[in-house]
Amino acid sequence: MKPQRTYWHLEPLKRKPSEYDVVTSNLLYYVGRGFEVQTPLADWYQRHQRGSPLRCRDWERFRDPRETTYSKYTDLQRKRETFVDGLLGSIEATGYDRRLSPACVRVVDRVLGPLRYPVHGLQMAASYVGSMAPSGRIVIASLLQAADEIRRVQRLAYRMRQLQETHEGFGAGSKAAWERDPAWQPLRKVVERLLVTFDWGEALVALNLAVKPAFDELFMVDFGRLAA
Helix, strand or coil: CCCCCCCHHHHHHCCCCCHHHHHHCCCCCHHHHCCCCCCHHHHHHHHHHHCCCCCCCCHHHCCCCCCCCHHHHHHHHHHHHHHHHHHHHHHHHHCHHHHCCHHHHHHHHHHHHHHHHHHHHHHHHHHHHHHHCCCHHHHHHHHHHHHHHHHHHHHHHHHHHHHHHHCCCCCCCHHHHHHHCCCCHHHHHHHHHHHCCCCHHHHHHHHHHHHHHHHHHHHHHHHHHHHC
16 A cells, blocks of 8 residues: 655645645644534534534635745734834834824823723634634634734734823723723624634624724724824
């Protein structure tokens, strides 16, 4: 009997497998064969993964168009993080925050502080989708998406701390604003409903086709216009 090659499942590609092919394909053993031990967790996956109305004949056919691996992700984000580091450093070096008017600080306080909560919600939702996905490639894409949100939370928290150095009490009411300010309640409702959406397919679609695109438009475009 001829022994199988290490990556025999990639032979249909009819080419030399790329790094992405090797490190992302067929990572999840349980999707086809189930868990070795029957536990309540297995029932959860049966109901919310295999029982999802979102179906595909072969989820392994999904490919990240950018073919992102962990090493490629860190290389891609390194330049961006270096830029943001420089931006935050220039704020401190120039004393920018001391020149902000009280009215401007009040607006930033109302907007910046509560933003940590929905972003953390998006991170949790991406992590859940990744933990439930029936393909290793979707798992990796989702967990790198969660990493993006963690980086965003960290930058928001750092910026808050900068402002607290020059404006005492900045952000002290951010949790209360997130929970009770009428301006935030529609978003809070959506994020909290997303966090209790357990069907993996519904969570995937709700996060990536509805909630996150709308939130990113608010975060990256609308708030940018407000700041300008």
